[in-house]
Amino acid sequence: IAGITQAPTSQILAAGRRMTLRCTQDMRHNAMYWYRQDLGLGLRLIHYSNTAGTTGKGEVPDGYSVSRANTDDFPLTLASAVPSQTSVYFCASSDKGGTTGELFFGEGSRLTVL
Amino acid sequence: GQNIDQPTEMTATEGAIVQINCTYQTSGFNGLFWYQQHAGEAPTFLSYNVLDGLEEKGRFSSFLSRSKGYSYLLLKELQMKDSASYLCAGLDSNYQLIWGAGTKLIIKP
Numbered sequence: 001i002a003g004i005t006q007a008p009t010s011q012i013l014a015a016g017r018r019m020t021l022r023c024t025q026d027m028r029h030n031a032m033y034w035y036r037q038d039l040g041l042g043l044r045l046i047h048y049s050n051t052a053g054t055t056g057k058g059e060v061p062d063g064y065s066v067s068r069a070n071t072d073d074f075p076l077t078l079a080s081a082v083p084s085q086t087s088v089y090f091c092a093s094s095d096k097g098g099t100t101g102e103l104f105f106g107e108g109s110r111l112t113v114l
Numbered sequence: 115g116q117n118i119d120q121p122t123e124m125t126a127t128e129g130a131i132v133q134i135n136c137t138y139q140t141s142g143f144n145g146l147f148w149y150q151q152h153a154g155e156a157p158t159f160l161s162y163n164v165l166d167g168l169e170e171k172g173r174f175s176s177f178l179s180r181s182k183g184y185s186y187l188l189l190k191e192l193q194m195k196d197s198a199s200y201l202c203a204g205l206d207s208n209y210q211l212i213w214g215a216g217t218k219l220i221i222k223p
Binding site for chain 2: 040041042043044045058090102103104105106107108
């Protein structure tokens, strides 16, 4: 089934550890995004990429990094996890980066930092 | 600042009609989206409005008034499977989405 695959679906992590959340899409979409979703808050953009080879900072980029070596993959790395990074992380893609395209979301990665 | 406001929770009866309101303040405006999110699942696209008026898509309709900074999602003939959170998001002048916290819709038999 075409779409976005995220891994892992769930992870418990000790504070201070490094963690990479993986995201792969097979729709050949140009734009990809990482959001975090916390109870009572709207989705908040962490980082985005409008096309392979470029990335940009979103609303809450501190403590996170991304790379976009090719069209399909957009990993999110937490260099040294902290408890405030406990959240559900969604990767999304759009075929109209920077404009008005519909977002397609992965199933999410639930991360708990202790 | 930029802000999206929508009610936290609403309750409705199976078979009835419900209207979920959303007001927005964004730096510039390039449209408004509605997404549906079932508990524990990913958001899925419902509608996009950029011009004033009503867009109908089956049982779901979405309305936009740019002068009032207001939108609503209208759900008709409610079914139990419509129990979900409904997310309103405005697209600002930089084409960045500003998301509301979502409205949890509870459908009772």
